[in-house]
Amino acid sequence: MTSSSAPSPISTSAASPALAAGLSVADAGASQGAEVSHHAEAGHGAEEGHGDFRLFGLATFLVADGMTFAGFFAAYLTFRAVNPLAEGGNYELELVLPTVNTILLLLSSLTFHRAAKAIHQDRTQACRNWLLVTAALGFTFLGGQMVEYFSLPFGLTDNLFASTFYAITGFHGLHVTLGGLMILIIWWQSREGGRVTRANLFPLEATELYWHFVDGIWVLLYGILYLL
Amino acid sequence: MTLTLSPPTATPEPQAPLQPQGWLRYFSFSVDHKVIGLQYLVCGFLFYFVGGALAGMIRTELLTPLSDFMPRETYNEVLTLHGTVMIFLWIVPVVNGAFGNYLIPFYVGARDMAFPRLNAVAFWLIPPAGLLLISSYFIGSASQSGWTAYPPLSLTTPATGQVIWILSVLLLGSSSILGGINFIATILKLRRPGLKMLQLPMFCWALLGTSILVVLSTPVLAGTLVLLSFDIIAHTGFFNPALGGNAVVYQHLFWFYSHPAVYIMVLPAFGLVSEILPVHARKPLFGYITMVYSILAIVVLGLVVWAHHMFTSGTPPWMRLFFTIATSLIAVPTGIKFFNWLATLWGGKIALNSAMLFSCGFIFNFVFGGITGVALAQVPFDIHVHDTYFVVAHFHYIVYGGTVFVIFGSVYHWYPKFTGRLANETLGRLHFVLTFIGFNLCFAPQHWLGLNGMPRRVAEYDPQFTFVNQVSSVGALLMAISTLPFLINMIYSAFAGEKAGDNPWRALTPEWLTSSPPPVENWKGPAPLVTHPYGYGEAPQPQAVGASSP
Numbered sequence: 001m002t003s004s005s006a007p008s009p010i011s012t013s014a015a016s017p018a019l020a021a022g023l024s025v026a027d028a029g030a031s032q033g034a035e036v037s038h039h040a041e042a043g044h045g046a047e048e049g050h051g052d053f054r055l056f057g058l059a060t061f062l063v064a065d066g067m068t069f070a071g072f073f074a075a076y077l078t079f080r081a082v083n084p085l086a087e088g089g090n091y092e093l094e095l096v097l098p099t100v101n102t103i104l105l106l107l108s109s110l111t112f113h114r115a116a117k118a119i120h121q122d123r124t125q126a127c128r129n130w131l132l133v134t135a136a137l138g139f140t141f142l143g144g145q146m147v148e149y150f151s152l153p154f155g156l157t158d159n160l161f162a163s164t165f166y167a168i169t170g171f172h173g174l175h176v177t178l179g180g181l182m183i184l185i186i187w188w189q190s191r192e193g194g195r196v197t198r199a200n201l202f203p204l205e206a207t208e209l210y211w212h213f214v215d216g217i218w219v220l221l222y223g224i225l226y227l228l
Numbered sequence: 229m230t231l232t233l234s235p236p237t238a239t240p241e242p243q244a245p246l247q248p249q250g251w252l253r254y255f256s257f258s259v260d261h262k263v264i265g266l267q268y269l270v271c272g273f274l275f276y277f278v279g280g281a282l283a284g285m286i287r288t289e290l291l292t293p294l295s296d297f298m299p300r301e302t303y304n305e306v307l308t309l310h311g312t313v314m315i316f317l318w319i320v321p322v323v324n325g326a327f328g329n330y331l332i333p334f335y336v337g338a339r340d341m342a343f344p345r346l347n348a349v350a351f352w353l354i355p356p357a358g359l360l361l362i363s364s365y366f367i368g369s370a371s372q373s374g375w376t377a378y379p380p381l382s383l384t385t386p387a388t389g390q391v392i393w394i395l396s397v398l399l400l401g402s403s404s405i406l407g408g409i410n411f412i413a414t415i416l417k418l419r420r421p422g423l424k425m426l427q428l429p430m431f432c433w434a435l436l437g438t439s440i441l442v443v444l445s446t447p448v449l450a451g452t453l454v455l456l457s458f459d460i461i462a463h464t465g466f467f468n469p470a471l472g473g474n475a476v477v478y479q480h481l482f483w484f485y486s487h488p489a490v491y492i493m494v495l496p497a498f499g500l501v502s503e504i505l506p507v508h509a510r511k512p513l514f515g516y517i518t519m520v521y522s523i524l525a526i527v528v529l530g531l532v533v534w535a536h537h538m539f540t541s542g543t544p545p546w547m548r549l550f551f552t553i554a555t556s557l558i559a560v561p562t563g564i565k566f567f568n569w570l571a572t573l574w575g576g577k578i579a580l581n582s583a584m585l586f587s588c589g590f591i592f593n594f595v596f597g598g599i600t601g602v603a604l605a606q607v608p609f610d611i612h613v614h615d616t617y618f619v620v621a622h623f624h625y626i627v628y629g630g631t632v633f634v635i636f637g638s639v640y641h642w643y644p645k646f647t648g649r650l651a652n653e654t655l656g657r658l659h660f661v662l663t664f665i666g667f668n669l670c671f672a673p674q675h676w677l678g679l680n681g682m683p684r685r686v687a688e689y690d691p692q693f694t695f696v697n698q699v700s701s702v703g704a705l706l707m708a709i710s711t712l713p714f715l716i717n718m719i720y721s722a723f724a725g726e727k728a729g730d731n732p733w734r735a736l737t738p739e740w741l742t743s744s745p746p747p748v749e750n751w752k753g754p755a756p757l758v759t760h761p762y763g764y765g766e767a768p769q770p771q772a773v774g775a776s777s778p
Contacts, residue, residue, distance in 0.1 A: 060412050064408075067445070068448065068450060083472060086472050160465055160474075167454075167455060
């Protein structure tokens, strides 16, 4: 590392190429003889360290991702407003299964929150259990989507509404699938000796943010596609 | 806050994986922002020459009113490739990726971008996407529907090329989004402590505005192109009127990206020119704060003007009124910036070197392109010249006369920083004179062609336009010739140019306060705190203090 080994100068290092983030601590570790504790680092380091901006980066990405959905929703609403309903087409959808699904997904946000809270209190096992519950709720949601897909009376290319419905719900389902896999990965990594620990919470926090985002999108989707 | 960071464990900190040194690193997955910046730059120039060759083919075809140089289908492929290559593989990557990556970490006082690996990923998406796009020409048929890919045209032209085009643009869009996220995080979160937002060089603000536009609008294009590919591959009917779809919705979604894309191409150029002018006029940038607000205003307005591209697409009157007014309003912040540049030059001690000449060329061309832009925002005029060569001329005055001139000026300005050697001024001035004359000779007559009704994107035209088209083609030839002194200069000076020293322009922005070329991690010591990046002629001396001062 090229950071100076002399203890005195205030470290001005930002991103060293090797480490994407979390550098002020790496610098502290590299400066010999100056064992800076986390809190001391945070104390006078408020003016030199940059904190952790990985979640900020993810949030920016989610804004972009949200804009994709916004484009789809705008297209759907315009189609509905402008294009005549195809023959035999129907905007009304069966509501029971999607409503149950909505509740499942909202519950999964809650359980993920419990998982994060548990690991903050150092109750790793509870956290892992809550993570499993969250993943189970997510995959149940996906199963429900599959059941709905196979029971619907229209296919992808039947009419404009059908195409838009499958495109939007499918794109959201892709997000849920990815999120479910991410939850399983952090569940595995939070085992004894895994990489997700109280000292390295970023993977869990990132997945949580993403999961809440996917749930929020579903609520919008449910309102626009099913209720409207 | 810092609790979330992972402390180094008992094992010794693993060293950064050894990056290749010397020229080899430019072919590696380097995470050094300066290497990545130059990768963007050189890669962009390679695609520029491809796009330029395609433009040469177009101008050759248009020497005569008949399609005798190439078949009409080939002409359509060539114009589509030309547009796509120039926009997505040359201007956007170079003006954002190349200069943004090279300069932004310096300007915020950081040693690299916020997410260096993501940065490298963003760059390495570009060469495969570009090769993919160009390969489509050789494996059957490239896309023929223009860079706008309007359905139903894009649904009826050969599908292979169109799908490859979509895939390529999706890759390039992803690269662009990843880059935008990185710039936003770097500028907002990685500033050197003590450095305030309003002390940043103007290019930071320009890239911040650009990146906001990239993050907000590019995903919409990506989603739209996915739907378009469904229409082609799975025969859905989103944009296919024959299947009950709505082609105008495609236009709305496309322009929701592609109008901001114009600002994505030109806002960074505004920023770069704001860096070059004060240095070579030895005066502070005039009206810093108004420049900042102008950029922010352009970002906001740029998101709500897209339908002025669609005045002939059956837009209702209220929509026409709204988009005309919003578009005309953009002239206000743009005009503020324009007059600020003039005021920066006014009374300055101007050095008319290559960088300054190209910047002045930009100001000249851009005011012309801006005025035709305001004209095009007016519905009656727009309907008259829609899809004619007038639009082609306007667009090239913005992106070539504007942005490409700034790219050349910036290359000359930062060449000593990139290489440690000065570029040859005689060749540089020759390059400018040839480019300036060639560009105006090529595109100014196209205004006349458009006003008189010559449609764009057609290989054949009315014989009455022959002479003016030939004049335009001569201008294009001159532009092609003008790249020769540039290329010779760049290659010759890299090996045999005069040694530049660290700061040949006596500039005050932070990238000049280190060696040329800069070391890995940018500064040997602590990053300097530059609070007056434009303090030229200010008594008693510029404020560039080391970090250890209180």
